[in-house]
Amino acid sequence: MADYGLFLILATLTVLSPGPGVVLTLSNALRHGWRGALPGIFGIASGAFIVAGICASSLGLVLAASATAFTLLKYVGALYLLYLGIKMWRTQRFIPELTVTSPRPWRRFIEALSIQLLNPKAGFFFLAVFPQFIKPEGDYYRQFFLLVSSYSLLVVLVHCAYALMANGARGWLSSSQGAGIVGKLSGITFLGLGVLMASASK
Template sequence: MFGTQDLTLFIISGLLLNIAPGPDSLLIMSRSASQGWRAGVSAALGIGAGTCVHVLAAALGLSALLATSAWAFTVIKWVGAAYLVYIGLQMLLSRRVSTAAEPLAAPPALSYRKIFAQGFLTNVLNPKVALFFLAFVPQFIAPDAAHKSLAFIVLGAIFNFNGMLWCNFLAIFTALASRRLRLQPWLRAWLNRAIGALFLSFGLKLALASK
């Protein structure tokens, strides 16, 4: 169909890859835990929009530039790493409203638009996501496909759709679990700090990564 092959294997592999933890999942979980499922869904939609950019870039051959140009890869890598570090520091150093009863209250809420932008930039500024699509998706395009770019876009859309199912499930599940556990504001603040530290580590790991 549309020049694809082994579609069932592609769907199963894509689901397993989406379930694997990373910066995207952590962002969704942190926003859902601190602001509810709508915030988590906003982050998920931003991540999905970023994935669309990667799919189109790979289909048009732009991702091949990252694979062949050390300069382009380095620029995107450093920008992406800087943004991950920025988010991590923002979580670690965000101002908190303190009271005598709650000496460490939950961090201030972000607008859904800002959360969407965070999800989008976290995903789209990661050059390894672009290289992943360039390496993974072509394995499921038939060698004799008449329109390989169309096949790439179809597979990318399927991957992104499955990813959105998982991301939205993660957002809703995390919000429900947070409500069920009745996390206190001080515990949410420390959770925010822990996730901020993880984002710092992701940013440093990306900055030190080679192709």
């Protein structure tokens, strides 16, 4: 498998980017504390496994049969990263209004799992970005499992970090200055990775 380190960087930045899962984790942490956010965090990570499994069921055959598919997905993935970069650059608010979360842990797990399953970011990431880090001649499913496991572990680590810093940093992240700094840095990073992916050869 090529460039595993680059994959970890890209996956971390993707998980870090604001989205429904991040907002839910922050909301759970602020309402129920750090431990109270854990059921939702594990729900999001479990959802990543399920989405990846759905993608793996057909993607492996396509990639093994067509070199053109790799090229196509490479450019689709690059466009996706450029889109995220522009979106992050233009962000005005890092933490939206708090969502209503359930007081029961198992319901928070189901709520987070549902959000991840319905979040197009995860599915698009697995379909468009994963192929760039898998060798066609290697064992596809073993490589895919390693990448998915790494991604899900990053979800747990990053969201736990979000939960821990939620109370202390909420005011700064909600301010125009905080949102501007985080947005610009994230935007530049995603734009750079998008250009890198588009220019890379398989």
